[in-house]
Structure formats: structure tokens, C-alpha cells
Amino acid sequence: MHSPALKATAWMGGTLVSFAAMAIAARELSADLGTFQILAVRSLIGLLLVSAILSRVGWQQLSLQNIKLHLIRNLAHFCGQFGWFYAIAFIPLAAVFAIEFTVPIWTAIFATILLSERITRARVLAILFGIVGVLVILRPGLDVVHPAALAILGGAVAYGLSHTLTKKLSGSDSTLCILFFMMLIQLPLGFVPAAFDWVPLTAAHWPWVVGVGITGLTAHYCMVRALSLADATLVVPMDFLRLPLIALVGYALYDEHLDGFLALGAALILAGNLINLMRERRKVPDHQ
Known part of the structure; x- marks a missing residue:
């Protein structure tokens, strides 16, 4: 049987792909829609999808036992998401993800x-x-002096708290329960401010809107499953691999600069994760 650490790694692979796809959809939508509206439609589609799944597998998975913890977790997560989606519209994708990768520091704390x-x-x-890999990729002289950079840095702190509370919730609540309350709580948080500056959705918007909704759901489903299998301080550093992935996406789709520093930084990131995974693997007996 595969170790929990390896299973968590597989689930994090789904998280990486989902977040990259969501970044593309968010970048496309940001040309016309505000950040709050993107977050609102994302939560609405996610809520509909989770509700459809619960209708098939059973609503008994929902529990109000930890509702206060869900509220705190989703307030933090909404702040993290706002910083992420806001930054996507203004600075290069790789810069957004690189700054976001202070998340493991806050998560560990x-x-x-x-x-x-x-x-x-x-x-x-x-x-x-x-972190050293991220610094190599960014290197001194980075010109991301923009409010969006501060927004994503603040979002990283919020994500660190959200990841930690997700791990705490995963010990008692099902993945679908966590996702349902995430969409339900965050829907009004996005919709109320978005209502003051709502842009009617066109046929061109809908594929990206659906993409944001679906990938937002799959990203967090995979993340919750990974966190249920391994410690947060093991799972979250795997997320570093999103940086080289999104840098390639930015280069291919948006002509964002790609250079040799990315390869070196990505190698450092991968080395750190391999050290961590090998150490975790040694803790699990071979017969398991």
C-alpha cells in the first residue's frame, strides 16, 4: 500500500493543475470583471456543483458542529483569495505565485x-x-512594486491560517462538508460588494466563469484530501511546484519573461520537496 505521504503528493498534483488552470481563467476574466465579481461567480458555481454531489451521496455529511471554525477559516481564505485574484490582474503570473509562496512560512507558524x-x-x-528557489527566480531588483504585490503578500498570510484550519477541520468534517461551507460562506462575501459594480456576463465570459468555478472546486478538493493524509507542513511545501508550472504558462500564453533563473529556482524547490518526501517515506514501514 502506498504511504500517506505519497498519496498526499498525488492529490497535490491535482491541486497544482487546478490552480494553474484557474489562474488562466482569472486572467482572462479580469479584463472585464472586478475581483469581487469573479469571487462571487466562482463561489456560486462551486456551491451548485457541491450541492449536486451531496444530493447523490447524502446531505448527512454536513455538520454544524464546527461552524464557528468554518466561519473563521473562510474569512481567512476569502482574504487570501482576494489578494490572489486581485494580483492576477496586475502583475505577472509567476510573480503572483512567487510572492504567494511565503504561505508555507505562515502555515508552519x-x-x-x-x-x-x-x-x-x-x-x-x-x-x-x-524560499531560496523563489528568491533566485525573483532576484534583487524585482520591479513588482505595486499594490497587488502587497495584496498577495497579505493574502499569503491569510492562506497560511486557512490551510492550518483546513487541516484541523479535516480531522472531523468530510471534504464535501468543508467545501460546501467554503462556497456557502464566501458567496455573500463576494456578491455583496460586487453588486455595486456588477458587469453583465456575456457568452464570451461563461467558459472562463465555469472554468474558475470548476477548478476552484477541484483545487480545494485535492488540497483537503492531501491535508487529510499528511501534516500541513508536509503538504503545503509541495505547492512550490506551482511556480515553475505557472511561469511556463505565463510564457506560453502571455509572453511573460522566462529565463535560466527559473530553472535554477525550480531545481531548488524540487530538491527541497524531494528531501521532505524521502524523509517522510522512511517513517512508513514497507509492508504498509
Whole structure:
């Protein structure tokens, strides 16, 4: 049987692909729609999809036992999402993802405080390798001096808290329960401010709108499954691999600059994750 760490890695692969696809859809929509409207339609489509699934598998999966924790988690997550979607519209995709990759630092801090998780040397190495890799890609002289850069940095802190609370919730609530409350709570958070500057959706918008809704759901479904299998401080550093992936997407679709520093940074990021995964693998007996 595969180890929980390897299963978590597979689920994080789905997370990476989903987030990359969502970034493309968000970039396309941002030309016409505001950030709050994108978040609102994303939550609406996600809520419809989760509700359809629950109608088939059973609504008994929902529980109000941890509703306060769901509220806190989704307030944090909404702030993280706002920073992410806002930045997507204004700065290069790779820059957004690179700044976002301070998330493992905040997640490790929050997980230590709230979940009493141990930060092992392997996990510290994974985080350090990842951060150094991000710095190599960004390097001194970066010209991302834009409010969007501050927005995504603040969003990274919020995401760190959200990831940690997701791990806490995954111990008692099902994945569908977490996703349902995520969409339900965040729908009014996006819709109310968006209503003041709502742009009518056209036929050209709908494929991207549906794409944002579906990939937002699959990204978080995969993330929740990964977090249910392994510690947050193991799972979240794997997310570093989104950076080289989105840099390639930005280069291919939007002619965003790609250079040799990306390869070096990506190699450091991959090395850190491999060290972490190999150490976790050694903890699991071969017969499991």
C-alpha cells in the first residue's frame, strides 16, 4: 500500500493543475470583471456543483458542529483569495505565485501554534529550499512594486491560517462538508460588494466563469484530501511546484519573461520537496 505521504503528493498534483488552470481563467476574466465579481461567480458555481454531489451521496455529511471554525477559516481564505485574484490582474503570473509562496512560512507558524505539529529538520529544509528557489527566480531588483504585490503578500498570510484550519477541520468534517461551507460562506462575501459594480456576463465570459468555478472546486478538493493524509507542513511545501508550472504558462500564453533563473529556482524547490518526501517515506514501514 502506498504511504500517506505519497498519496498526499498525488492529490497535490491535482491541486497544482487546478490552480494553474484557474489562474488562466482569472486572467482572462479580469479584463472585464472586478475581483469581487469573479469571487462571487466562482463561489456560486462551486456551491451548485457541491450541492449536486451531496444530493447523490447524502446531505448527512454536513455538520454544524464546527461552524464557528468554518466561519473563521473562510474569512481567512476569502482574504487570501482576494489578494490572489486581485494580483492576477496586475502583475505577472509567476510573480503572483512567487510572492504567494511565503504561505508555507505562515502555515508552519500557525500549524505549530494551533495544531501542535512538529517542524522537523526535513520540513525546515523543504521550506528553506523553496524560499531560496523563489528568491533566485525573483532576484534583487524585482520591479513588482505595486499594490497587488502587497495584496498577495497579505493574502499569503491569510492562506497560511486557512490551510492550518483546513487541516484541523479535516480531522472531523468530510471534504464535501468543508467545501460546501467554503462556497456557502464566501458567496455573500463576494456578491455583496460586487453588486455595486456588477458587469453583465456575456457568452464570451461563461467558459472562463465555469472554468474558475470548476477548478476552484477541484483545487480545494485535492488540497483537503492531501491535508487529510499528511501534516500541513508536509503538504503545503509541495505547492512550490506551482511556480515553475505557472511561469511556463505565463510564457506560453502571455509572453511573460522566462529565463535560466527559473530553472535554477525550480531545481531548488524540487530538491527541497524531494528531501521532505524521502524523509517522510522512511517513517512508513514497507509492508504498509
